Amino acid sequence: MKIICNQSELVSALNIALKAVPSKTSLPVLECILLEASEAEGIKITTNDMELGIETKIDGRVDAGGKVALNAKFFSDIVRKLPDEYVIIEVDGNCTAYISCGKAKFTIAGQTGEDFPRLPEVKRQNSISVSQFTLKEMIRQTIFSISDNDNNKVMTGEYFEIMDNELKVTSLDGHRISIRKVLMKDNYTATNAIIPGKTLNEIGKILSGDTDKNVSMYFMERYVCFEFDNTIMLSRLIDGKYYNVSQMINSNYDTKITVNKREFTDCLDRALLLVKESEKRPVIMDIRDDFLSLNMNSSIGNMDEEIAIKKDGADLMIGFNPRFLMDAMRAIDDEEITIYMTTAKMPCFIRDVEETYIYLILPVNFNTR
Amino acid sequence: MKIICNQSELVSALNIALKAVPSKTSLPVLECILLEASEAEGIKITTNDMELGIETKIDGRVDAGGKVALNAKFFSDIVRKLPDEYVIIEVDGNCTAYISCGKAKFTIAGQTGEDFPRLPEVKRQNSISVSQFTLKEMIRQTIFSISDNDNNKVMTGEYFEIMDNELKVTSLDGHRISIRKVLMKDNYTATNAIIPGKTLNEIGKILSGDTDKNVSMYFMERYVCFEFDNTIMLSRLIDGKYYNVSQMINSNYDTKITVNKREFTDCLDRALLLVKESEKRPVIMDIRDDFLSLNMNSSIGNMDEEIAIKKDGADLMIGFNPRFLMDAMRAIDDEEITIYMTTAKMPCFIRDVEETYIYLILPVNFNTR
Numbered sequence: 040m041k042i043i044c045n046q047s048e049l050v051s052a053l054n055i056a057l058k059a060v061p062s063k064t065s066l067p068v069l070e071c072i073l074l075e076a077s078e079a080e081g082i083k084i085t086t087n088d089m090e091l092g093i094e095t096k097i098d099g100r101v102d103a104g105g106k107v108a109l110n111a112k113f114f115s116d117i118v119r120k121l122p123d124e125y126v127i128i129e130v131d132g133n134c135t136a137y138i139s140c141g142k143a144k145f146t147i148a149g150q151t152g153e154d155f156p157r158l159p160e161v162k163r164q165n166s167i168s169v170s171q172f173t174l175k176e177m178i179r180q181t182i183f184s185i186s187d188n189d190n191n192k193v194m195t196g197e198y199f200e201i202m203d204n205e206l207k208v209t210s211l212d213g214h215r216i217s218i219r220k221v222l223m224k225d226n227y228t229a230t231n232a233i234i235p236g237k238t239l240n241e242i243g244k245i246l247s248g249d250t251d252k253n254v255s256m257y258f259m260e261r262y263v264c265f266e267f268d269n270t271i272m273l274s275r276l277i278d279g280k281y282y283n284v285s286q287m288i289n290s291n292y293d294t295k296i297t298v299n300k301r302e303f304t305d306c307l308d309r310a311l312l313l314v315k316e317s318e319k320r321p322v323i324m325d326i327r328d329d330f331l332s333l334n335m336n337s338s339i340g341n342m343d344e345e346i347a348i349k350k351d352g353a354d355l356m357i358g359f360n361p362r363f364l365m366d367a368m369r370a371i372d373d374e375e376i377t378i379y380m381t382t383a384k385m386p387c388f389i390r391d392v393e394e395t396y397i398y399l400i401l402p403v404n405f406n407t408r
Numbered sequence: 409m410k411i412i413c414n415q416s417e418l419v420s421a422l423n424i425a426l427k428a429v430p431s432k433t434s435l436p437v438l439e440c441i442l443l444e445a446s447e448a449e450g451i452k453i454t455t456n457d458m459e460l461g462i463e464t465k466i467d468g469r470v471d472a473g474g475k476v477a478l479n480a481k482f483f484s485d486i487v488r489k490l491p492d493e494y495v496i497i498e499v500d501g502n503c504t505a506y507i508s509c510g511k512a513k514f515t516i517a518g519q520t521g522e523d524f525p526r527l528p529e530v531k532r533q534n535s536i537s538v539s540q541f542t543l544k545e546m547i548r549q550t551i552f553s554i555s556d557n558d559n560n561k562v563m564t565g566e567y568f569e570i571m572d573n574e575l576k577v578t579s580l581d582g583h584r585i586s587i588r589k590v591l592m593k594d595n596y597t598a599t600n601a602i603i604p605g606k607t608l609n610e611i612g613k614i615l616s617g618d619t620d621k622n623v624s625m626y627f628m629e630r631y632v633c634f635e636f637d638n639t640i641m642l643s644r645l646i647d648g649k650y651y652n653v654s655q656m657i658n659s660n661y662d663t664k665i666t667v668n669k670r671e672f673t674d675c676l677d678r679a680l681l682l683v684k685e686s687e688k689r690p691v692i693m694d695i696r697d698d699f700l701s702l703n704m705n706s707s708i709g710n711m712d713e714e715i716a717i718k719k720d721g722a723d724l725m726i727g728f729n730p731r732f733l734m735d736a737m738r739a740i741d742d743e744e745i746t747i748y749m750t751t752a753k754m755p756c757f758i759r760d761v762e763e764t765y766i767y768l769i770l771p772v773n774f775n776t777r
Contacts, residue, residue, distance in 0.1 A: 110708075113681075117678070147708065306512070313514075342514050
């Protein structure tokens with residue numbers, strides 16, 4: 040095998056491919072990238088951690104086809120430190136790779152790659168298309184409320200639902216629910232699937248956030264495929280039935296408040312200073328007339344703060360885990376946010392009028408001082 | 409006690425003071441900052457880890473004098489998150505501190521501070537003065553070759569020597585020696601002391617790097633004091649006799665090469681990719697005619713690279729720990745550097761003509777391939 044490509048393009052491709060290299064594995068070949076070159080397909084890098092597989096192509100010249108498996112860490116560390124010039128990679132019959140770039144010459148041992156597990160084949164049917172920006176944002180705005188508890192596998196993923204021209208993404212962890220909806224340009228057949236949180240985290244990092252570039256999603260029986268730029272990400276789906284979330288959502292309220300997000304966030308930020316991992320103290324929101332008093336009390340100290348709000352409905356005193364409120368605030372882009380509540384024992388809803396986002400958070404019991 | 413000061417100034421002072429708060433201590437009061445206020449002295453923050461003590465002053469209004477010891481971490485975390493406005497700190501008879509700023513109000517418990525260990529008194533005699541920039545640079549350019557092995561206490565510090573108008577700083581770790589010299593404006597009585605590496609690391613972080621601002625050093629029998637801006641740093645000295653370094657330094661050479669620092673550094677950077685913690689492989693420098701070939705060979709792979717040099721004297725093949733060469737390269741600001749060598753078993757010297765810096769590095773044995 041002999042290929043010539045640009046150093047910076049090779050680095051970008053490796054940065055993407057590394058996301059599917061497992062840090063620990065019982066199958067050592069998975070610690071490698073599979074580098075393949077052929078006249079027909081060009082230069083291709085494949086990685087696979089058996090849950091997520093990535094295949095990404097690089098522009099370049101193929102002087103001789105072939106394939107080799109190279110240790111992902113060593114190879115990418117070396118490539119990253121090369122000057123930004125053309126990189127020549129030659130592999131001999133013993134799978135030894137000779138990497139040269141400018142005056143630098145490296146030699147590293149590779150493997151045949153025969154035992155590298157192939158990615159399942161992608162059926163390019165019923166492609167669903169959104170902009171990279173939209174998908175990246177939808178993931179960012181919901182991923183924080185998946186559960187990391189493997190006992191309930193379904194909660195470790197996000198529920199993707201396509202219905203007509205609507206894409207809806209839901210995550211929940213037993214204390215809160217996050218929902219984001221967007222309208223797409225086209226109508227699609229109804230589909231749904233539970234996508235692993237790990238996959239979404241990685242794709243969220245790789246997507247460019249470009250509104251002009253699209254990502255195509257293909258839902259298969261046991262896999263989902265994301266295709267964008269020169270890259271394919273293929274992930275296993277989580278088996279199981281997702282929760283019926285719609286029955287937990289309602290629009291009733293007794294107290295509705297509108298606050299400035301910045302002010303509220305700064306206030307929560309300070310309340311969080313008093314939170315110790317070991318004790319789960321709530322921040323107590325005392326809603327009275329046109330003011331919201333926040334109080335936090337822990338073994339470290341005590342915080343009191345008051346912010347002006349617009350209120351509709353009854354006064355209320357209610358306690359929340361301040362981290363959960365903070366996560367929702369970070370996900371929302373609006374300057375003013377509205378919180379809907381009924382009683383101190385019922386969940387609150389943070390949502391916009393069009394319901395493009397809905398954050399449900401369960402309250403925490405507290406003792407009135 | 410009641411004081412009013414600016415949030416950002418308080419944050420800056422705390423950032424300095426925190427450098428002398430120990431992360432682990434058997435004396436819990438050392439985890440506190442001591443906050444003192446009086447008409448005469450203004451507002452003062454003191455910290456002390458028993459090796460290094462810091463005292464820093466803050467501009468502000470003292471409405472009522474007093475003192476209190478507050479947990480350094482909690483207090484500084486809170487202050488950092490306050491809005492950039494005036495902070496009012498009131499302390500009642502039970503040492504409870506009420507911190508308010510804008511609409512935010514915090515209450516944290518403090519201690520009397522009676523058991524907080526006082527810093528030793530500074531004798532302001534024989535002050536030696538250099539710019540903050542100079543001292544910061546001298547530390548940066550030598551600190552990497554102190555030893556972290558506590559068995560030889562003297563090696564964990566740097567040797568400061570003042571002779572007439574010259575300040576000379578030396579560090580060594582058994583494999584290499586780093587020396588920096590500067591000329592000062594004034595002449596001083598001959599003085600020398602071994603200053604702990606930890607102290608120098610911390611002061612290096614705090615000094616502003618400003619050429620217009622000075623730092624005064626006072627050498628006492630068992631302490632050294634650095635005074636700059638509103639801050640005093642007082643450190644214990646290391647007891648003992650430093651090595652006679654001058655007898656290890658000489659100007660003889662058989663081979664002298666001049667290389668472009670950038671090219672040489674990039675090359676070492678790539679060689680370091682192949683270095684594993686567990687195996688200490690040298691980079692082999694093959695100096696022949698007007699070229700320097702660098703070769704590195706490890707279990708990860710092999711690297712070869714050649715750079716153009718100016719050579720004076722004999723050809724030579726010599727091996728070094730690439731990290732040691734790299735550390736010296738990072739310390740030197742010159743674009744072209746000169747290395748003086750005799751044989752493959754004798755140390756090399758990297759120095760400029762005026763000897764404002766001298767880096768001695770011992771070579772490593774290697775087997776010719």
